[in-house]
Amino acid sequence: MTGSTRPPSKFLAAIAQIQEMIKTDRLQSGDKIPSERELSDRLSIGRSSVREALRALELLGLIETRRGEGTYLRDFNNHQLVPLIGAFIFDGDPSKEDVRDVKAILELGCLAILSRKSGADFTRPESSFEQQIEAADNKLLRNIWKIIADYAGSEPDNERLKELLAAAKQIQYLKHQ
Amino acid sequence: MTGSTRPPSKFLAAIAQIQEMIKTDRLQSGDKIPSERELSDRLSIGRSSVREALRALELLGLIETRRGEGTYLRDFNNHQLVPLIGAFIFDGDPSKEDVRDVKAILELGCLAILSRKSGADFTRPESSFEQQIEAADNKLLRNIWKIIADYAGSEPDNERLKELLAAAKQIQYLKHQ
DNA sequence: GCTCTTAGGTGGTCTGACCACACAATTCCC
DNA sequence: GGGAATTGTGTGGTCAGACCACCTAAGAGC
Numbered sequence: 344m345t346g347s348t349r350p351p352s353k354f355l356a357a358i359a360q361i362q363e364m365i366k367t368d369r370l371q372s373g374d375k376i377p378s379e380r381e382l383s384d385r386l387s388i389g390r391s392s393v394r395e396a397l398r399a400l401e402l403l404g405l406i407e408t409r410r411g412e413g414t415y416l417r418d419f420n421n422h423q424l425v426p427l428i429g430a431f432i433f434d435g436d437p438s439k440e441d442v443r444d445v446k447a448i449l450e451l452g453c454l455a456i457l458s459r460k461s462g463a464d465f466t467r468p469e470s471s472f473e474q475q476i477e478a479a480d481n482k483l484l485r486n487i488w489k490i491i492a493d494y495a496g497s498e499p500d501n502e503r504l505k506e507l508l509a510a511a512k513q514i515q516y517l518k519h520q
Numbered sequence: 521m522t523g524s525t526r527p528p529s530k531f532l533a534a535i536a537q538i539q540e541m542i543k544t545d546r547l548q549s550g551d552k553i554p555s556e557r558e559l560s561d562r563l564s565i566g567r568s569s570v571r572e573a574l575r576a577l578e579l580l581g582l583i584e585t586r587r588g589e590g591t592y593l594r595d596f597n598n599h600q601l602v603p604l605i606g607a608f609i610f611d612g613d614p615s616k617e618d619v620r621d622v623k624a625i626l627e628l629g630c631l632a633i634l635s636r637k638s639g640a641d642f643t644r645p646e647s648s649f650e651q652q653i654e655a656a657d658n659k660l661l662r663n664i665w666k667i668i669a670d671y672a673g674s675e676p677d678n679e680r681l682k683e684l685l686a687a688a689k690q691i692q693y694l695k696h697q
Numbered sequence: 698g699c700t701c702t703t704a705g706g707t708g709g710t711c712t713g714a715c716c717a718c719a720c721a722a723t724t725c726c727c
Numbered sequence: 728g729g730g731a732a733t734t735g736t737g738t739g740g741t742c743a744g745a746c747c748a749c750c751t752a753a754g755a756g757c
Contacts, residue, residue, distance in 0.1 A: 395575040402576040411750035448629025458687040510636040588718035
């Protein structure tokens with residue numbers, strides 16, 4: 344027994360180091376990252392392991408690979424994630440109804456944040472939802488919304504939003520503790 | 521120009537086929553999936569490519585691998601996803617405030633769905649949020665909530681929820697079109 | 698100048714070889 | 728016989744090398 348803790352797998356190490364490299368070198372969306380062979384050299388990790396890391400990041404939509412050219416950092420418009428996860432969790436695609444509800448919920452929440460910011464008597468502004476989401480200034484919310492909206496289609500669906508808003512207004516919250 | 525469309529990469533094909541296999545064989549969480557070598561054989565895909573697919577699925581939190589034992593289907597409590605994506609999108613972790621807001625938003629939305637179902641004058645029920653999320657019967661909502669709650673910690677945070685609910689009640693929705 | 702060829706670099710894939718580990722069957726000793 | 732040590736087999740983890748398909752740019756030829 345050496346007492347040495349098992350080192351993290353090369354695969355995870357590669358992901359971490361690639362992330363670190365991106366951060367250190369201040370790489371932006373669209374920038375090229377080093378080739379697999381160079382990464383393998385620089386990180387002293389076999390190319391297979393580097394590839395496993397890159398494939399995983401690719402599946403997450405974080406990078407994009409172009410055969411014959413290289414690997415590029417990608418903007419966060421995650422195409423793969425929701426369908427992929429959906430396919431695993433549900434037996435197939437998530438119900439369209441569910442997706443629309445979740446989208447409306449996020450938008451309702453966005454409006455609630457804006458309302459909280461600007462005080463009482465908040466009126467739904469006229470701007471597009473992209474703008475409202477930006478105004479809410481919550482990156483996590485924005486990104487989740489983007490994923491869902493991408494999947495649901497970005498037609499407004501004001502009806503559903505109004506419906507949920509009306510429902511929300513009926514909620515009597517019990518204070519108790 | 522042969523006109524032949526480029527076949528999807530073996531890597532993606534492997535993911536698809538593994539998913540298909542899981543579905544066909546009705547594998548549940550905790551079940552073991554075939555070994556890498558067997559998958560390689562059955563799918564006629566090199567072990568490297570199978571591994572790339574498995575690593576990606578592992579990073580997504582969909583499977584779990586245990587050296588010396590095998591690969592197992594995992595319950596969907598995605599540890600990796602949010603931190604990983606967070607690390608890429610934000611420069612580091614998403615703001616705690618943001619995470620708490622999104623969690624509250626999802627819970628507010630859950631209540632709104634329940635309210636819509638049970639008609640007017642809905643009172644926030646006493647049961648735990650797990651139960652309420654289940655009652656809302658929206659798997660997508662449930663799973664997103666699980667991810668966020670896992671990250672935020674599952675302490676109730678009723679204050680934030682009430683705050684957003686109050687804000688939502690102030691929203692005057694403009695009908696126009 | 699322009700086109701065509703060529704060389705080099707890149708990702709995509711496969712194979713074979715090890716290692717580290719976990720489990721079960723087997724053997725061995727008492 | 729029963730328990731402990733050994734071995735065998737299967738698994739994931741990793742690496743190195745070899746091709747292939749593809750893209751780009753530099754060079755050759757006109």
